[in-house]
Amino acid sequence: MTKAPTPDSADGPVDLPPRPDPQTGEPFPPHGLSYFGGEQRPHYADPGRETRLSHKPAPPPDKGPVLAWHRESRKGKFTSIVVGFVIMLVIVAAISLFHGDGFGAFTAWPMWIIIVVGTFLTSSPFTYLTYAAGADWLLVERSRWGIKKRIWLDLYKLTKIDASYGGTTFHLWLYNKGGGFSRSTQELQLDRRIWDLVYNGILHSVASGAQVSNQAIGILQLDKTPALKIRNSEHRER
Incomplete structure (x- = not known):
């Protein structure tokens, strides 16, 4: 070597x-160096990652085996959607309160379209990214x-x-x-x-x-x- x-x-x-x-x-x-994740739980104990080997990617042509990989699981994706939805609710509520309307913004149906679209864009519910090395x-x-x-x-x-x-x-x-x-x-x-x-x-x-x-x-x-x-x-x- x-x-x-x-x-x-x-x-x-x-x-x-x-x-x-x-x-x-x-x-x-x-x-x-430059690892910003802190002391995280072991990779096998992460509840938001995929563990089914059927989702493990194949290595590139003529390359050695996969040594590490990460793909968000369905549970992890659902959590991302919920988090994105909550963030959108908080943003809309903050803007509504700032303008002195209380929570009146939530009574306007176009605002719910914005919330749904914003959640979709931030969570990409139908897209999964896999990282492997x-x-x-x-x-x-x-x-x-x-x-x-x-x-x-x-x-x-x-x-x-x-x-x-x-x-x-x-x-x-x-x-x-x-x-x-x-x-x-x-x-x-x-x-x-x-x-x-x-x-x-x-x-x-x-x-x-x-x-x-x-x-x-x-x-x-x-x-x-x-x-x-x-x-x-x-x-x-x-």
């Missing part, structure tokens, strides 16, 4: 966590009305990495030579094992010369890892 190069620095040799074997997934990467790949699969569409990336061949603030979370852009996609960190951290696999791929890609924005360096705390030192050392040698 190969490791990232270990150039000497002022602080001594630097190294990255090893890249897991594509077939066995061993050794599994350590916890990645192997030793060296990340896949996102969307299922809507039974029609599936998927996109995947090679985590150790990333060419560009960017990140930005967006609402209550951060958004991450990951690119290979053939294209890329953007997902929020909240989505990629639904299962910490997925994030650990993704983060290790990011570290190795950066060390290998992937373009990374200053904002991504800050959000992903890459300056606290050896990845940038390895890349800069290689550039100096060239």
